[in-house]
Amino acid sequence: MSDSGVQRSYVSHLEAAIDGSVLPANTLQTTHAGRPLWVRYDLDAIAAAVDRDALRSRPAGMWRYLELLPLADVDRRVTLGETMTPLLDAPRLAAHLGLLNLRIKDESRLPTGSFKARGMAMAVSMARELGVHRLAAPTAGNAGGALAAYAARAGMDAWIFMPADTPMVNRYEASLYGAHAFLVEGLITDCGVIVREGVEPMGWFDMSTLKEPYRIEGKKTMGLELADQLDWRLPDVVLYPTGGGTGLIGMWKAFGELASLGWLDAPSRPRLYACQSSGCAPIADAWAAGERFAEPAQDAHTIASGIRVPAAVGDFMILDAVRDSGGAALVAEEGRLLEWMRLASGLEGVALCPEAAACLDVLDALVRDGSIQPDEEVVVFNTGAAQKYVEAMATDLPLVEPPLDYRTL
DSSP: OOOOOOOOOOOEEETTTTTTEEEEESSSSBBBTTBEEEEOOHHHHHHOOOOOOGGGGSHHHHHHHGGSOSSSSSGGOOSSEEEEEEEEEHHHHHHHHSSSEEEEGGGSGGGGGGGGGHHHHHHHHHHHTOOOOEEEEESSSSHHHHHHHHHOOOTTTEEEEEEETHHHHHHHHHHTOOEEEEEEEEEEHHHOOOOOOOTTHHEEOOOOTEEEEEHHHHHHHHHHHHHHHSSSSOEEEEEOOOOSOOHHHHHHHHHHHHHHHTTOOOOOOEEEEEEEEETTOOHHHHHHHHOSSSOOOOSOOSOGGGOOSOOOTHHHHHHHHHEEEEEEEEEEGGGGGGHHHHHHHHHHOOOHHHHHHHHHHHHHHHTTTTTTTSSSSSEEEEEGGGGGGGOOOOOOOOOOOOSSSGGGE
């Protein structure tokens, strides 16, 4: 099958992550008992219908894996040309960290400059398929711009609420794409309250992280792509910056589906490390305490705005995935994020965002304490472009005047 033409959906049902309750998939759904939903597929039917190796004949990108996505009619997808993001060798950074095999999965190449494009492409596509016309979401950074862009592409109204100290580019881009964008004195959780309480009076659909089931399905394509790029095997270790956690949860779901389909040539799955900042680490704190649910973070602050999420509705899903993988949820030192961001960008030429810098601080500690061995295959996700964080990039450049005395350089 090419990436055009009508397909049938292989979705069998929706499942409540908290208690396993089964819900129908062909109608608009939000949460169950205030907690997220899984999208479940008829994997036996997919295995019978799809030749894994034939996927390579389709264009590269998230829509290559149509049968493992919920959209019934691919011609109704909302797309801005989502590409397969590169998996880049990072030999100089690896050497600095004491590793032999380090790669960076660079999500900054996607539309709107971050991995949020995957989730919003899928969620907006499904919203349109299910008859939604008005969308709203809180955002701490890149999600708002992505929702605004995909809503514009779909011809929908979007309402975006973000903390007043959200990075400059994120503030401007939501407005640029025509969304109704507002700053809020508070955190993303305060923005979430505004969206939730506005559902009835404003008639919008709440697109908050994990408040609908389809952003996970878009984000899981990171895991599908990773397996595809590694010829249907998986690395030993994946480090992922974690706020709401949709990407990490989605990838773990993808790995499980691939294993059930028999598409993985090696049975082992990666150890997942959820990486947070010391300025906002509710998931890592819950991990350290041996808890399945996280207490909200107090006084949340970090330059890595995408992981400044004091309370995640999918906290138990993140912690379950981390435990099942044999990994951990760990804390990076907030004061070192800019250092790692500049070091990695300077060594490899990759525009590393501060969220990914948190992964490098965690990785450094894991290599030092022997939790990750030098010969293990490690993948770090760069979830957004550094250029979207101009505040973090700011530096004072020396001024020179011609004629220049080159001996002073």
